[in-house]
Amino acid sequence: MENRIPPRTEAVEKLENYITSNHLPPNTKIPSERDLCEMWGINRTTLRFAVDMLVESGQLYRKKGSGTYIAESKLVRNLLGVNSLSTEVRQLGLPFSTHILSLRVIECTKQVSKKLHIPLGQNVYECIRVRSIEGVPCIMETMYLDQNQCPDLEKYYHDKSSIYSIFENIYKKTLVAGEEKISVTYVSEEEAALLDLEEGEPVFFATGVTTMADGVPLEYYKQLFRADRFKFVSMIKRRMS
Template sequence: MDYRVPPGVEAIEKLQNFIKVNRLTANTRIPSERDLCEMWGVRRSTLRQAVDTLVESGELYRVKGAGVYVAVSKLVRNMSGADAMIDELMQQGIPMSKKIISARVIEATKQISKRLRIPLGRKVYEYIRVREVGHIPSIMETSYIDCEQYPDFDKHYNNKTSMASLFRNLYHQEMVKGEERISITYASESEAGLLDIEANSSLFFTAGVLTNEENVPVMYYKQLLRSDRFKFVSMISK
C-alpha cells in the first residue's frame, strides 16, 4: 500500500528544509507565499496553513505588511533546575551576564519561612537579579538565603561571583537537589521594563527550593523567564 504525505505536512517539511538548506538566520525574511507556491507547485491555502503552523510553533513570525520571518530559536530550560540551565547555556557558548537590581536584608514572610524552614521574621538576604542571555534581558530572579545560616554572604556576593561557588567554597555546602513548580504569569510594568518587553506579556514563572546533602534548604528562589526566549523540556530515562 502506497503512503502519501498529506500536502499540509509536506509543505511544512519543505519550509523547514528551505530554511535549513539556505541557512536562513533569525529575523531573515522568507520568500512570499506566491513565490513559494510557484517554486513547489502547492496551493496557496496549503502553504498558508503550513506557515500558520510554523508561526504557532515559534519557528516563524509575521510582521504586518512586511512578510514572514525566521524566528529566534528558543533556548532550552531543562527542568533539572536554574543552575543546570545556566551551566548548559554557558557550555553552548551563549554569552551570559547578570545584574543585581536589588540586594537587601528583610524579615522572612510566612512563605519564605515555610520554604526555608526557618522561624517567621528571621533575617534573610533578598537578591533580585536580571540575567542577559545572548545580550538580551531574558530572566528575572529573586533569591532568599538565611542570614543566620550563611553569615556575611552579602560581603562576598556581587555581579562577578556565583551563588553556587560561594556556597561551595565559603560555606562548604553543595546544592544537590530541589523541588520546582512552573506556571504562567504576565509581566507587570516594572518587570516588563527590566526584561525589555511589553507590559502584560506572558512569562514562565518558576519557584523552587534547593537543599544540601542533609536535605536542609539552602535557597528559595523565584524566576520570571521570557516565553519568547525559552521552552521547557524534561529528560526521561528508564
C-alpha cells in the same frame, strides 16, 4: 499501497527544509505565501497551516503588516537538571552576565517561611537580579536565602561572582536537588522595562526550592524567562532493568 504524506505535513517539512537548506539566519524574512505556493505547487490554506505550525513551535514569528520571519533559536532549559543556569548557558559558549538590582536582609514572609522551613519573621536575604545572554536581558529572578545559612553574603556576592560557587567554597554547602514549577504569566510595566519587553507580554514563570544533601532547603526563587528566548523540556533517559 503507497503511504502518501498528508499535504499539510509535507508543507511543514518543505518549509523547515527551505529554512535549513538556505541557512537563513534569525530575523530573515521568508518569501510571501504567494511565492511559496507557486514554488511548491500547493494551495494557500495548506501553506498557511505550515506557517502557523512553525510560528506555534517558535521557529517563525510574524510582524503585523510586514511578513513572517525566522525566529531566534531558543535556549533549552532542562526541567530535570540540577546545574546552575549560568553553567548551562556557558556550556553552549554564550556570553552570560548578571546584574544585581538589590541585595538586602528582610524578615521572611509566611510564604518564604514555608518554603525554607524557617520561623516566620526570621531574617533572610532577598536578592533581585537580571541575567543577560549575549547582552540581552532574558531572566529576572528574585531569590530568598536563610541568613543563618549564609551569613555576610553581601561581602562575597557581586555581579561577577557565582552564587553557587559561594555556597560551595565559602559556606561549604552543595545544592543537590530541587523542585520547580512552570507556568505562564504577563510582565508588569516595571518587569517589561527590565527585560526589554512590552508591558503585558507573556513570559515563563518558574518558582522552586533547591535543597542540600541533608534535605534542608537553602534557596527559594521566582524567575521570569523571556518566552522568545527559552523553551522548557524534560530530558528523560530509559532505565535499563
